[in-house]
Amino acid sequence: MRLGIDFGTTRTVVAAVLDGRHPVVAFDDGGEFREHVPGTAAVCDGELVVGWAAARALAGGGGGAIRSIKRVVSALAPDEPVPGLGGTTALELVVAFLADLRTQLLTRSNLEVAAGEPLEVMVAVPANSASRQRWLTLEAFRRAGFQPVGLLNEPTAAAVELAHRHLGDLAKRSPKRYVVVYDLGGGTFDASAVSLEGRSFDLIASEGVARLGGDDFDELILEAAGVEVTPFHLERAREAKEALRPTSRKLHLELGPERPDTPSAKDTSSTIREPVAVDLHLVYERAQPLIDRTLEHTELLMNRLRDRGIDPDDPRELGGIYLVGGAAAFPAVGKALRARFGKKLQLAPQPFAATAVGLAIAADPGASVIIREAITRHFGVWREAEDGVDKVFDPLLGKGAGAPAVVERRYRPTHTIGHLRFLECGALDEGGQPVQDIVPWADVYFPYDPALASAPAGDLGRMASVRRTDLLANEIAETYTYAADGTISVTIANLSHAYARTFSLGALR
Ligand SMILES: Nc1ncnc2c1ncn2[C@@H]1O[C@H](COP(=O)(O)OP(=O)(O)OP(=O)(O)O)[C@@H](O)[C@H]1O
Ligand SMILES: [Mg+2]
Known part of the structure; x- marks a missing residue:
C-alpha cells in the first residue's frame, strides 16, 4: 500500500494511492469520521498520549499538553528532550505520534490494508526546513514502522496536486509554465516556484519563514483579548478564528473554566467565564506585520523568477499563485493577497489536503511524475582568517544549486591544523554572511602540516593550531x-605531500 502523508503542525493528513485515484483517508474517532489527526501530545496519568486522545485531554484542560508537536521539535536537535515531557526526546515524540498514526490507519480508518502489507510512504517537510528536521522526519517514519519511499518539500507536493488536476489544460496553454505555491499552515510559511512541463516538476526557488503560521495568529488573538497564553486558551482562540467570516467584526472567545489546569476549578461551574468578544480590527492590526512578511517573501520569489528571465506578470508564464494551507483562510490574509495578486490567485479545493494528495500522486508509479528539487538552503563553511582570530564565511552551495554538483577550493595554508565549521542557513546578507535559521553542521579538522598527516582525527581537535x-x-x-541523493561529502588533500581525508558531512535538499 502506498500513501502520501503530510505530517503537519496542526493537521496530519493521509492520502492513499488506489487505482489511479488519491483519496484522503478518513479516521473513525468514536463514531465520527475525520480527515485529519491533530498534531497534539499530552501526558495523561503519567502516560504520553498523542493525536485525538491528546486533543481531548487538551480541551478538557489537561496539563502537560503540547499543541503542535512539529513546531516544538523543529526547534530541537533529534536527541534533545522536549520541555515538559519528562525525558522524551524530539525524535521519540515524533515516533510516538507516527506509530499511533500507523495504528489508527490499520485499525480505525477506511483504508483496507492486508495483514503484513508494508506501508510505503511519500513524506514532506517545509521547504525552508533545516537538514536535521529532514533527517528527523524520515527517521521517525522509519522507526514508527513505515517505509519511506521519498521526501519532498511540501510546496512541491502541492504543485504536483495542482498540476495533476490540470494536466491537460495547463499544457495546452504553454508547454512550460510556472506556478507559485503560497502555503501558510499552522506553523510554517513557504512560498515556492515550481516549473511544470508535462509530468515533470522542478522546484526552482523557495522562500519562507520557518516559524510563521496560524499558531501565531492564535497567540495574537489572546494578546488582543488580554488572555493568558496557554495551550488550552490557544485552542479556544483557534476554534474562534476558524469560525470567522470575512464580514465578521468581532471574534468570540469561549474561555471555559477560570483555571482549566487545576482540577478543583473543573468542578465549580461558577468559575466558567463568559465568552469574550474581541474587536477584530485589533487582531488584524497585530497580524498585519506577519502577513506583510509573507507578501515580502512572495515578492522576493517573484524577483528570483525575473532574474531567471521569467516574467511573473505574464499569465502565459506564471500560471497563478496557488493558495494552500489552512491559515490562508484567515480573513486578513485573504484580503491582503487579493489586494496584491488579484486574479492570479487560485484556491485549493481542499486547502488542508493539497500537500497529502500531491504526495500520494508523487508516490504513485502509475502517475509517472518526475520531480527535481534544488537546494532550498545555503551551505557553507567558516574558515580561520589569515590572522587566526577572525572567521570568514565561504558559501559552498547556494540556494537553487542542483545535484549532482562538485565544488573545489584550492589554497596554501598558514596554520598546522585546519578547523572547518560547516553550517547551513536560510539566506545570505549583502556582505555574504549567513543569516536566518542558521544550523551548525559537523566540525572537521585536517592536518595541513605533513608531520601530522597520520594523527587521529580526535587528537587534531584537541591540539592547538600554530601559525x-x-x-x-x-x-x-x-x-x-x-550527490544526487542530497548527501554532501568532502575530500581534503595535501597535494604537495599526497595525503587526503574524506568526511561525510550530511544531507541537504
Ligand atoms: N477558516 C479558517 N480561518 C482561519 N484559519 C484557519 C481556518 N481553517 C484553518 N485555519 C488555520 O490553519 C492552520 C492549519 O493549516 P494547515 O492544516 O494547512 O497546517 P499544517 O499543515 O498542519 O501546518 P504546517 O504546514 O505549517 O506544518 C491552523 O492554524 C488553523 O487554525
Ligand atoms: Mg502544511
Whole structure:
C-alpha cells in the first residue's frame, strides 16, 4: 500500500494511492469520521498520549499538553528532550505520534490494508526546513514502522496536486509554465516556484519563514483579548478564528473554566467565564506585520523568477499563485493577497489536503511524475582568517544549486591544523554572511602540516593550531561532492605531500 502523508503542525493528513485515484483517508474517532489527526501530545496519568486522545485531554484542560508537536521539535536537535515531557526526546515524540498514526490507519480508518502489507510512504517537510528536521522526519517514519519511499518539500507536493488536476489544460496553454505555491499552515510559511512541463516538476526557488503560521495568529488573538497564553486558551482562540467570516467584526472567545489546569476549578461551574468578544480590527492590526512578511517573501520569489528571465506578470508564464494551507483562510490574509495578486490567485479545493494528495500522486508509479528539487538552503563553511582570530564565511552551495554538483577550493595554508565549521542557513546578507535559521553542521579538522598527516582525527581537535608561514609551500585542495541523493561529502588533500581525508558531512535538499 502506498500513501502520501503530510505530517503537519496542526493537521496530519493521509492520502492513499488506489487505482489511479488519491483519496484522503478518513479516521473513525468514536463514531465520527475525520480527515485529519491533530498534531497534539499530552501526558495523561503519567502516560504520553498523542493525536485525538491528546486533543481531548487538551480541551478538557489537561496539563502537560503540547499543541503542535512539529513546531516544538523543529526547534530541537533529534536527541534533545522536549520541555515538559519528562525525558522524551524530539525524535521519540515524533515516533510516538507516527506509530499511533500507523495504528489508527490499520485499525480505525477506511483504508483496507492486508495483514503484513508494508506501508510505503511519500513524506514532506517545509521547504525552508533545516537538514536535521529532514533527517528527523524520515527517521521517525522509519522507526514508527513505515517505509519511506521519498521526501519532498511540501510546496512541491502541492504543485504536483495542482498540476495533476490540470494536466491537460495547463499544457495546452504553454508547454512550460510556472506556478507559485503560497502555503501558510499552522506553523510554517513557504512560498515556492515550481516549473511544470508535462509530468515533470522542478522546484526552482523557495522562500519562507520557518516559524510563521496560524499558531501565531492564535497567540495574537489572546494578546488582543488580554488572555493568558496557554495551550488550552490557544485552542479556544483557534476554534474562534476558524469560525470567522470575512464580514465578521468581532471574534468570540469561549474561555471555559477560570483555571482549566487545576482540577478543583473543573468542578465549580461558577468559575466558567463568559465568552469574550474581541474587536477584530485589533487582531488584524497585530497580524498585519506577519502577513506583510509573507507578501515580502512572495515578492522576493517573484524577483528570483525575473532574474531567471521569467516574467511573473505574464499569465502565459506564471500560471497563478496557488493558495494552500489552512491559515490562508484567515480573513486578513485573504484580503491582503487579493489586494496584491488579484486574479492570479487560485484556491485549493481542499486547502488542508493539497500537500497529502500531491504526495500520494508523487508516490504513485502509475502517475509517472518526475520531480527535481534544488537546494532550498545555503551551505557553507567558516574558515580561520589569515590572522587566526577572525572567521570568514565561504558559501559552498547556494540556494537553487542542483545535484549532482562538485565544488573545489584550492589554497596554501598558514596554520598546522585546519578547523572547518560547516553550517547551513536560510539566506545570505549583502556582505555574504549567513543569516536566518542558521544550523551548525559537523566540525572537521585536517592536518595541513605533513608531520601530522597520520594523527587521529580526535587528537587534531584537541591540539592547538600554530601559525607557521613555511606551510605555504603546501597546496591544499578541498573537493565537495553534492550527490544526487542530497548527501554532501568532502575530500581534503595535501597535494604537495599526497595525503587526503574524506568526511561525510550530511544531507541537504
Ligand atoms: N477558516 C479558517 N480561518 C482561519 N484559519 C484557519 C481556518 N481553517 C484553518 N485555519 C488555520 O490553519 C492552520 C492549519 O493549516 P494547515 O492544516 O494547512 O497546517 P499544517 O499543515 O498542519 O501546518 P504546517 O504546514 O505549517 O506544518 C491552523 O492554524 C488553523 O487554525
Ligand atoms: Mg502544511
